[in-house]
Amino acid sequence: MSELMTENLKTDELLLNMGPQHPSTHGVLRVVVTTDGEIVKKAIPEIGYLHRCFEKHSENSEWMAVAPYVDRLDYLASMNNSMGWAIAVEKMLELQVPRRAEYIRVIISELQRIASHLMSFGTYGLDMGAFTAFMYAFRDREMILDIFESLSGARLLYNYMWIGGTYRDITPEQVQKIKSFIDYFKPKIDEYNNLVTYNKIFVERTKDIGVVDLPTCFSYGLTGVMLRGAGFKWDLRKDAPYSIYPEVEFDIPLGTGQMGTLGDCWDRHMVRMLEMKESVRIIEQLIDGIPEGPHRGKVGKVIKVPAGEHYSRTECPRGELAFYVIADGGPQPFRVKCKSPCFMNIATLDEISRGVMVADLVATIGSLDIVLGEVDR
Amino acid sequence: MTFTDYMGMVKDVAFTTAKGMGITWKVFWKVTTGKDITIQYPEERDKLPLGSRGLLFNDVADCISCRACASICPVDCITIEADKKEAGGSVELTKGGVKKTLDLKKFDIDVSLCCYCGLCSSVCPTECLYHTKEYEYSVIDRDKHVMNYMQYER
Numbered sequence: 001m002s003e004l005m006t007e008n009l010k011t012d013e014l015l016l017n018m019g020p021q022h023p024s025t026h027g028v029l030r031v032v033v034t035t036d037g038e039i040v041k042k043a044i045p046e047i048g049y050l051h052r053c054f055e056k057h058s059e060n061s062e063w064m065a066v067a068p069y070v071d072r073l074d075y076l077a078s079m080n081n082s083m084g085w086a087i088a089v090e091k092m093l094e095l096q097v098p099r100r101a102e103y104i105r106v107i108i109s110e111l112q113r114i115a116s117h118l119m120s121f122g123t124y125g126l127d128m129g130a131f132t133a134f135m136y137a138f139r140d141r142e143m144i145l146d147i148f149e150s151l152s153g154a155r156l157l158y159n160y161m162w163i164g165g166t167y168r169d170i171t172p173e174q175v176q177k178i179k180s181f182i183d184y185f186k187p188k189i190d191e192y193n194n195l196v197t198y199n200k201i202f203v204e205r206t207k208d209i210g211v212v213d214l215p216t217c218f219s220y221g222l223t224g225v226m227l228r229g230a231g232f233k234w235d236l237r238k239d240a241p242y243s244i245y246p247e248v249e250f251d252i253p254l255g256t257g258q259m260g261t262l263g264d265c266w267d268r269h270m271v272r273m274l275e276m277k278e279s280v281r282i283i284e285q286l287i288d289g290i291p292e293g294p295h296r297g298k299v300g301k302v303i304k305v306p307a308g309e310h311y312s313r314t315e316c317p318r319g320e321l322a323f324y325v326i327a328d329g330g331p332q333p334f335r336v337k338c339k340s341p342c343f344m345n346i347a348t349l350d351e352i353s354r355g356v357m358v359a360d361l362v363a364t365i366g367s368l369d370i371v372l373g374e375v376d377r
Numbered sequence: 378m379t380f381t382d383y384m385g386m387v388k389d390v391a392f393t394t395a396k397g398m399g400i401t402w403k404v405f406w407k408v409t410t411g412k413d414i415t416i417q418y419p420e421e422r423d424k425l426p427l428g429s430r431g432l433l434f435n436d437v438a439d440c441i442s443c444r445a446c447a448s449i450c451p452v453d454c455i456t457i458e459a460d461k462k463e464a465g466g467s468v469e470l471t472k473g474g475v476k477k478t479l480d481l482k483k484f485d486i487d488v489s490l491c492c493y494c495g496l497c498s499s500v501c502p503t504e505c506l507y508h509t510k511e512y513e514y515s516v517i518d519r520d521k522h523v524m525n526y527m528q529y530e531r
Contacts, residue, residue: 057451061451062448062449064449064496065449065450065451065494065496066451067494067496068451068492068494068496069451071494131399132397138406149426149429150426150427150428152428153426153428153429153495153508154429154430154493154495157492157493157494159494159495159496167495167499168428179480191400194393194396194400195397195400195401196397197397198393199390199393199394199397200386200390200392200393200397201390201393201394204386257435257530301445301500
């Protein structure tokens with residue numbers, strides 16, 4: 001009977017539009033999904049809804065005035081972004097940044113990494129139906145934002161890492177604030193792991209889903225958590241060190257395939273949780289020994305970079321953010337090319353989500369941890 | 378999946394969820410017995426930190442029309458018009474003792490374009506352009522967001 005029914009039933013593939021206003025696409029991403037029943041056959045990400053001509057804008061801005069645009073690339077990790085831009089220009093100027101500025105920069109960018117991973121953890125919980133995680137993550141992120149507000153005067157787009165150093169100096173009260181935050185935050189990571197990461201329902205939703213193997217990583221040029229979640233040890237803070245990272249001790253957390261396949265969504269989530277621990281470790285090592293001195297090197301009010309080109313890359317919470325800058329000796333850059341990690345991450349969506357359920361597609365997108373501001377630039 | 382496997386999974390789910398709920402109850406207890414966190418906004422306001430970047434203000438008496446702010450502005454929201462001073466006129470000085478060689482005619486900032494990056498106030502040589510702590514300046518008409526600092530009243 002049942003055989004007879006399925007024979008006469010006409011089945012067809014259904015084209016489904018997910019986004020751009022869907023809450024679990026983390027911004028204005030549209031995914032054109034071809035489904036066969038509940039199974040995803042194809043998932044093509046459509047990007048470009050947030051394109052702001054960053055590269056063209058920076059050709060018409062002064063060297064200093066590019067920094068506010070750089071902040072708006074990955075708006076959840078502004079500090080890391082502008083640090084990448086500052087390092088790129090400093091290399092071209094052959095400028096030595098004061099030790100105090102380097103310490104402040106590394107501490108602040110690690111705090112920003114925690115804030116960014118907290119956001120990722122919180123929204124991933126939200127995608128999986130755990131609203132509590134979202135509230136807890138935002139409570140702790142709020143404390144970091146308060147520290148940044150007292151440092152720079154802004155809450156989201158800081159423009160704090162300037163070429164040659166930092167915008168403002170750090171005061172002893174702010175150092176104390178960071179210390180008390182670290183003391184508060186350290187036990188929280190294990191709490192979150194017990195709350196969400198090791199929860200059986202969460203594990204069942206995320207294991208064996210969205211598996212990224214190493215050949216996929218290399219062919220798509222994946223970096224950051226995606227690559228480390230697949231078990232490959234690669235972190236620019238260790239492998240191509242910049243700033244004062246060679247002086248601090250920390251480990252690179254890797255995906256282990258503990259709950260299912262190596263490189264699945266759970267592995268990537270776990271790597272983010274472990275990276276927060278490592279960031280806390282880095283801050284703890286540096287916070288007591290901030291050397292005295294100026295917080296900004298000697299830079300003129302109008303910066304003129306000597307003609308030449310430079311490729312500089314830094315490790316952002318989402319992967320390698322790189323700037324390829326060409327200068328012609330004028331007050332403005334001649335060309336700026338930005339290589340964003342999120343663009344590579346979202347490109348893999350089709351490959352890793354074929355054959356999963358529609359609900360698991362949400363889990364996959366969440367674990368990619370994309371920020372559309374950086375994908376579209 | 379056998380029946381025993383299934384029951385084992387149910388046991389795991391119950392155990393790990395109970396563990397999570399324990400954490401939630403601990404936080405619930407802390408929040409309900411602790412002090413209030415919410416600020417009742419229009420009645421009470423959060424204290425802004427020292428260097429917070431609010432509405433821009435230009436003290437035109439001190440401005441030397443050097444256009445440093447307009448040239449570094451990433452969004453070009455500052456409009457400056459200035460003429461050369463007439464010969465034989467009185468010499469004006471700023472508070473810091475800088476001689477004003479130009480006659481400022483217009484200093485407008487379109488705050489609906491402003492991105493509050495703080496670059497203009499950092500390059501200002503006489504420190505007459507700075508961020509205030511004001512953040513409540515919504516208007517009905519978008520044109521009213523162009524701040525005319527030559528006749529500024531607020």
